[in-house]
Amino acid sequence: MKLIRTTTALRHRIARHKTAHRTIGFVPTMGALHDGHLSLIAASRRRCDFTVASIFVNPSQFGPGEDYRRYPRTLRRDAALCRKAGVDLLFVPSVAEIYPMGPPGNLIRIDAGPLGHVLEGASRPGHFNGVAMVVLKLLNLVQPDRLFLGQKDYQQTLVIKELIRSFHLDVAVTICPTVREPDGLAMSSRNRYLTRPQRQTAQLIYQALLAGSSRLRTGERSAASLRKAMRRVLARSPLIRVDYLAVCDPKTLAPLRRVRQTALFAIAARVGRTRLIDNILIQG
Numbered sequence: 001m002k003l004i005r006t007t008t009a010l011r012h013r014i015a016r017h018k019t020a021h022r023t024i025g026f027v028p029t030m031g032a033l034h035d036g037h038l039s040l041i042a043a044s045r046r047r048c049d050f051t052v053a054s055i056f057v058n059p060s061q062f063g064p065g066e067d068y069r070r071y072p073r074t075l076r077r078d079a080a081l082c083r084k085a086g087v088d089l090l091f092v093p094s095v096a097e098i099y100p101m102g103p104p105g106n107l108i109r110i111d112a113g114p115l116g117h118v119l120e121g122a123s124r125p126g127h128f129n130g131v132a133m134v135v136l137k138l139l140n141l142v143q144p145d146r147l148f149l150g151q152k153d154y155q156q157t158l159v160i161k162e163l164i165r166s167f168h169l170d171v172a173v174t175i176c177p178t179v180r181e182p183d184g185l186a187m188s189s190r191n192r193y194l195t196r197p198q199r200q201t202a203q204l205i206y207q208a209l210l211a212g213s214s215r216l217r218t219g220e221r222s223a224a225s226l227r228k229a230m231r232r233v234l235a236r237s238p239l240i241r242v243d244y245l246a247v248c249d250p251k252t253l254a255p256l257r258r259v260r261q262t263a264l265f266a267i268a269a270r271v272g273r274t275r276l277i278d279n280i281l282i283q284g
């Protein structure tokens, strides 16, 4: 595995693989890798000839008061995991390498559009503008044939697909299922912030999603009732504070009144200072 830190060296390497007509799969991450990230790498290795992963904690997608500074940075361990997982090229740029004009001082900004302003976007203003900006930069640099993303960040997958369409980028997208801990908690780099009692409580988020899903299966179609069923589960612990709990259209993210076909159930909640998100897609 080659670890590369500069855009110049990256372009050089990528050009070589392009001329050899090898398909390039790309897995962008912020590091502190876990089995969720590794599942994306495995998917890329199955589908593509050459797998590029990146580790970059992107400052422009963090709001003021969020965890940019304390976000876990575990490069040595991450590089070893990538090597073991069969990554061919690991790109680990500095902030100055990605934002030579200094974030957010770039002259040109991207607005992620309506999909970027609801749910996560409403709770974290500007978050998806930062995501769209960094993903566009990384796609231009890596020039992958296929991009691998996790369903865990469902709204992010919609915004990135929209970005790809809007800028006519020639890249296919594969969405990989959410990898979970044995008790159902979605794996996340932020889980390591949780104390033992918080970690115990955090499993209620997935249990709430399952409670909503089972209510739907037994015939409840009113979104308000489904949300109530989910909220009841979350209310079992005083350590959880719900940020949003949505039953919405999986394409537009518009709230549903009744579930007719597919629905996205999405939850964001704080456990202590840690903000966790999860979702499930359900066939009504």
Ligand code: AMP
Pocket (backbone or CB within 6 Å): 028, 029, 030, 031, 035, 036, 037, 039, 040, 148, 149, 150, 151, 152, 153, 176, 177, 178, 179, 180, 186, 187, 188, 189
């Ligand atoms: P992050 O490092 O959190 O920015 O995530 C990098 C990529 O890994 C994104 O496409 C995420 O959706 C994906 N990812 C994060 N957690 C999981 C998980 N538990 N299962 C599957 N994919 C995940």
